[in-house]
Every structure is written in C-alpha cells, then in structure tokens.
Amino acid sequence: xxxxxxxxxxxxxxxxxxxxxxxxxxxxxxxxxxxxxxxxxxxxxxxxxxxxxxxxxxxxxxxxxxxxxxxxxxxxxxxxxxxxxxxxxxxxxxxxxxxxxxxxxxxxxxxxxxxxxxxxxxxxxxxxxxxxxxxxxxxxxxxxxxxxxxxxxxxxxxxxxxxxxxxxxxxxxxxxxxxxxxxxxxxxxxxxxxxxxxxxxxxxxxxxxxxxxxxxxxxxxxxxxxxxxxxxxxxxxxxxxxxxxxxxxxxxxxxxxxxxxxxxxxxxxxxxxxxxxxxxxxxxxxxxxxxxxxxxx
Amino acid sequence: xxxxxxxxxxxxxxxxxxxxxxxxxxxxxxxxxxxxxxxxxxxxxxxxxxxxxxxxxxxxxxxxxxxxxxxxxxxxxxxxxxxxxxxxxxxxxxxxxxxxxxxxxxxxxxxxxxxxxxxxxxxxxxxxxxxxxxxxxxxxxxxxxxxxxxxxxxxxxxxxxxxxxxxxxxxxxxxxxxxxxxxxxxxxxxxxxxxxxxxxxxxxxxxxxxxxxxxxxxxxxxxxxxxxxxxxxxxxxxxxxxxxxxxxxxxxxxxxxxxxxxxxxxxxxxxxxxxxxxxxxxxxxxxxxxxxxxxxx
Numbered sequence: 001x002x003x004x005x006x007x008x009x010x011x012x013x014x015x016x017x018x019x020x021x022x023x024x025x026x027x028x029x030x031x032x033x034x035x036x037x038x039x040x041x042x043x044x045x046x047x048x049x050x051x052x053x054x055x056x057x058x059x060x061x062x063x064x065x066x067x068x069x070x071x072x073x074x075x076x077x078x079x080x081x082x083x084x085x086x087x088x089x090x091x092x093x094x095x096x097x098x099x100x101x102x103x104x105x106x107x108x109x110x111x112x113x114x115x116x117x118x119x120x121x122x123x124x125x126x127x128x129x130x131x132x133x134x135x136x137x138x139x140x141x142x143x144x145x146x147x148x149x150x151x152x153x154x155x156x157x158x159x160x161x162x163x164x165x166x167x168x169x170x171x172x173x174x175x176x177x178x179x180x181x182x183x184x185x186x187x188x189x190x191x192x193x194x195x196x197x198x199x200x201x202x203x204x205x206x207x208x209x210x211x212x213x214x215x216x217x218x219x220x221x222x223x224x225x226x227x228x229x230x231x232x233x234x235x236x237x238x239x240x241x242x243x244x245x246x247x248x249x250x251x252x253x254x255x256x257x258x259x260x261x262x263x264x265x266x267x268x269x270x271x272x273x274x275x276x277x278x279x280x281x282x283x284x285x286x287x288x289x290x291x292x293x294x295x296x297x
Numbered sequence: 298x299x300x301x302x303x304x305x306x307x308x309x310x311x312x313x314x315x316x317x318x319x320x321x322x323x324x325x326x327x328x329x330x331x332x333x334x335x336x337x338x339x340x341x342x343x344x345x346x347x348x349x350x351x352x353x354x355x356x357x358x359x360x361x362x363x364x365x366x367x368x369x370x371x372x373x374x375x376x377x378x379x380x381x382x383x384x385x386x387x388x389x390x391x392x393x394x395x396x397x398x399x400x401x402x403x404x405x406x407x408x409x410x411x412x413x414x415x416x417x418x419x420x421x422x423x424x425x426x427x428x429x430x431x432x433x434x435x436x437x438x439x440x441x442x443x444x445x446x447x448x449x450x451x452x453x454x455x456x457x458x459x460x461x462x463x464x465x466x467x468x469x470x471x472x473x474x475x476x477x478x479x480x481x482x483x484x485x486x487x488x489x490x491x492x493x494x495x496x497x498x499x500x501x502x503x504x505x506x507x508x509x510x511x512x513x514x515x516x517x518x519x520x521x522x523x524x525x526x527x528x529x530x531x532x533x534x535x536x537x538x539x540x541x542x543x544x545x546x547x548x549x550x551x552x553x554x555x556x557x558x559x560x561x562x563x564x565x566x567x568x569x570x571x572x573x574x575x576x577x578x579x580x581x582x583x584x585x586x587x588x589x590x591x592x593x594x
Contacts, residue, residue, distance in 0.1 A: 032458060087406075152417035
C-alpha cells in the first residue's frame with residue numbers, strides 16, 4: 001500500500017538537494033543574481049512537475065538518478081515563469097506562497113534577470129554531460145526539445161499571453177482551454193513525456209503517460225481555479241479571489257463551481273484509466289493526480 | 298582578394314531568410330507575441346554573432362548549412378537580451394537602431410514575454426533534428442551547453458547585472474573587463490567556439506578560434522564604448538553619449554579615448570595573429586575583426 005506522503009517527502013528531499021547542487025552558490029558573483037535565483041527556487045514550491053517526471057520515469061522502470069537533472073530543469077523553468085508572471089507589468093503580485101515576490105525583495109531589474117538566468121540554467125542542465133544519467137545524447141536532445149517547445153511561444157509563454165489578453169474580456173470555453181492547456185498543461189505534459197523517455201519507455205507506455213499528462217494537466221489547472229475561489233488564504237499564501245478580482249478567465253466563472261469540480265474529477269478518473277497498461281508501478285501517479293485534484297493549496 | 302561587403306551581404310541574406318523560417322509566423326496564435334518576436338529580430342541588427350559563427354565554421358572547412366540553425370539561435374538570444382535591456386526597469390530606452398523599442402510598440406508585458414520566447418526558441422532550434430546539419434547528437438549537446446553557459450548567470454546575464462550595479466559608481470578596470478567579457482564577450486566567444494565545433498575543427502583550430510574570440514569580443518565592446526562618445530547619432534540610431542549620461546562603466550571614461558582606441562587596435566591585431574594556423578580560409582575572420590574595430594555604427 002503506497003503512502004503518498006512518504007513517497008512525496010522522500011523525493012522532494014532529493015529534488016531540493018539536487019536543485020541546490022545545480023544552482024550556482026549564492027556567494028558567487030554576481031551574488032545578488034544568484035541569491036535572487038535561489039530565493040524563488042526555494043520559496044516553498046510543491047515540486048509537482050519534478051514529482052510527476054520522476055513518477056513517470058519510475059512507472060516504466062527507470063531510476064530517479066536518470067531523471068533528476070531534467071526534473072530540476074523543469075522546476076527552474078516553472079520558477080522563472082512565476083517570477084516573470086508576478087512582475088508589475090504582468091500580474092503585479094506582492095506575495096506568493098506567503099512570501100514577498102522576487103521583485104519586491106530584489107527589485108524589478110534583478111527579478112527579470114533572475115528569471116532569464118533560471119530559464120537558461122535549465123538548458124545548461126538539460127544539455128549537461130551527467131555521467132550518472134545513462135541517457136544517450138539523442139534522448140537528451142529529444143527531452144530538451146520537448147521541454148523547450150512546451151515552454152515557448154507555442155506552449156507556456158503563448159498561454160500566458162492569451163491569459164493576459166483575455167483579462168476583463170468575456171471569454172468562451174475554448175479560449176480558457178487554450179490558456180490552461182498551454183500555460184500550465186504543456187509543461188506538465190512535457191514532464192510526463194520526458195520522464196517516460198528518460199526511463200526508456202516503450203511506445204505503449206509513452207502513449208499512456210501522454211494521455212495521463214493531458215488529463216492531469218487540465219485537472220490541475222481547474223483545481224487551481226477552484227482553489228482561487230474556495231481556498232484557505234493562509235494555506236494558499238496568496239490572495240483568494242485574485243483571479244475574480246482581475247476578471248481572469250477561469251472554469252468556475254464560466255461553468256460554475258459544481259460543474260468545475262465534476263470536470264476535475266472526471267479528468268482525474270480519465271488520467272487514472274490511462275495508466276491501465278502500466279500496472280502497479282504507476283501507483284504513485286494514480287495517487288498524485290488524486291492529490292492534485294483534492295489538494296487544499 | 299576578399300570583398301568583405303559582398304561576403305557579409307551574401308551571408309546576412311541567408312541568415313535573415315533562415316531566421317524567418319525558424320520563427321513562428323506572425324499570424325500564428327498568439328499573434329501579438331509572434332509579431333513582437335519578429336519585430337525585434339528584424340529590426341536592422343548587424344548579425345555580427347551569426348556572421349562570426351559562420352566565418353569560424355567556414356575557416357575550418359565546414360559548410361554554412363551545418364551552422365545556420367545555431368547561428369540563428371545565437372541571434373535570437375542576442376535579440377532577447379536587447380529587448381530585456383531596453384525595458385523601463387532596466388535601461389529604459391525608447392529607441393534602438395532608430396526604431397521604437399519592443400515595449401514601446403507592444404507594451405511591457407508582451408516585450409518581457411517576447412524576450413522569454415526568443416530565448417526559448419533558440420534552444421528549440423539548437424536541439425532541433427535538422428537532417429541537413431550533419432552534426433552528431435553529442436556535438437549538438439556540446440554546442441547547446443557552450444551557448445547556454447555563455448548566455449546564463451555566469452555569462453551574459455551575469456555581466457548585465459554587474460553592469461547595472463556599477464552604474465553611477467566609480468569602478469575600476471577589472472570590473473569593466475568583467476562586464477565586457479561577460480555581457481558581450483561570452484556570447485561572441487561562444488559563436489566562434491560553436492562555429493568551430495560544427496565545422497569539425499581539430500584541437501589546434503579550436504584553440505586558435507577561441508583566442509580570436511576572446512580578443513575580438515573585447516575589441517567589439519571597446520569599439521562600442523568609443524562609438525557612444527564619438528559616433529554619429531544618425532548612423533547609430535540611438536542617443537550618442539547615453540552611457541556617459543547614465544554614468545555607465547566604459548573604457549573611455551576610465552582610460553581615455555586615445556588609450557581606448559590603442560587598446561582596441563591592439564586586440565584586433567592579437568585576434569588576427571591568433572588565426573595564423575588557419576591560413577587563407579580565415580580571411581573573412583581577419584576582415585571581420587577589422588570591420589568591428591573600425592565601424593561607424
């Protein structure tokens with residue numbers, strides 16, 4: 001019987017220690033930049049994307065060693081996107097996860113550059129010659145291309161632009177789905193696919209994890225939208241209702257809270273169904289998608 | 298006898314047509330983002346970095362085909378850095394190369410995201426499976442890691458942070474050299490080294506091009522500092538004297554105009570000397586470093 005709490009905490013410990021190893025020390029010149037990078041990477045993130053990548057790799061028989069650098073790169077890309085999203089020119093947020101946002105501590109210019117440097121550091125890591133990884137150069141290039149594509153103008157950054165442009169406009173469900181599948185979904189899907197590749201998945205397992213990733217990614221974002229309305233501010237560490245306040249495009253705003261919940265649970269079940277070919281090795285992935293849908297922060 | 302003007306214009310035509318091919322179309326969703334990316338990429342840049350990469354590749358007997366995607370990636374990284382440098386939180390520039398800066402046309406949020414997307418697009422390209430390139434996966438990873446390292450917190454972004462922090466402070470020559478070798482020099486050096494790798498240079502040629510890249514990179518930045526003081530505003534397309542106005546750390550401010558000129562010319566000669574092992578194939582590189590030092594814009 002899987003204990004998800006133990007599963008997560010053991011892996012988060014390894015992720016955090018690897019992130020520490022893969023980031024330049026805070027004393028290294030320019031110290032302000034490296035401190036700003038570390039501030040946001042170690043600001044209490046849930047490590048959902050690296051956890052999913054590790055779980056996908058393990059579900060097909062791969063080892064955590066072979067996936068840890070890519071998992072850390074994924075978290076650096078996620079962190080850079082949060083730093084830039086919080087900027088005054090974007091969402092203008094003062095707090096995230098209960099702590100001051102990067103630009104409130106280090107200033108706007110350093111925050112922009114810390115985001116730039118984290119994105120770049122992710123690719124340094126992904127291209128890295130890690131003797132422990134056991135992955136071929138061709139696999140590394142494929143992983144790098146999947147992650148970069150998911151993060152770029154046709155993925156996460158594209159979703160952020162459409163999200164921004166849809167504020168205070170009345171938008172239809174297809175636009176919300178575009179925003180969600182691009183802004184959050186693309187990177188989550190990439191985490192599953194690259195975990196599969198680095199675990200040497202066969203085609204059937206790769207397809208199963210792809211399907212799981214599509215469903216879990218959208219479920220994650222709907223759950224986020226719901227939390228913005230009903231969440232406990234002290235657990236979330238950010239203002240509840242901030243999406244509503246901004247007129248952001250969300251599921252509950254368009255289809256209501258009850259229907260949003262139903263849809264998130266349906267996607268959770270579809271994600272779990274997709275894992276059928278993988279057997280018991282995929283137990284952590286089943287538990288993770290339930291955790292994602294039912295979480296309170 | 299090499300005609301540098303013809304050499305440059307032939308290659309810039311190929312670079313520009315490849316950049317057009319390697320960027321999503323301006324109509325593609327989100328259109329505002331792709332238009333913003335294209336606006337700055339096609340804003341009259343001199344394509345110095347891709348030209349140097351191509352010339353390095355050709356100097357060791359490689360073909361332009363094998364280096365064109367990486368050369369375009371290099372230009373995208375350079376362009377992203379200019380977009381972010383021009384932001385209100387950074388240098389707050391309204392004009393670059395005689396045209397409005399990205400954020401003046403598309404707004405600050407889109408400009409930040411267009412920069413992010415260009416940086417990411419560069420890595421999509423570098424990881425790309427280009428059947429024409431003829432480079433091995435291992436060489437591509439090595440190229441990617443050299444470029445990412447040169448662009449990151451220990452390279453270009455680091456140089457930008459120290460440059461920013463040194464404004465209005467009195468700084469010593471070692472700090473100016475740090476800024477120059479990191480902010481501009483790192484990417485120029487990376488252009489030479491990756492051009493060498495993609496042209497299958499042997500160790501001696503790689504070392505020669507590395508030495509050339511170190512000298513040419515610093516010469517380029519000293520020439521830039523000089524142009525900021527004595528340049529013709531109509532040719533430069535930006536405010537002459539803007540570095541002085543901001544109290545920026547420059548060579549002429551510290552060692553005077555005449556000594557700066559002497560130093561730039563000395564570096565040019567050292568760059569040319571470094572090419573001795575490469576013979577006549579390196580003629581374009583010799584002409585390019587002279588062009589860099591003697592240019593009027």
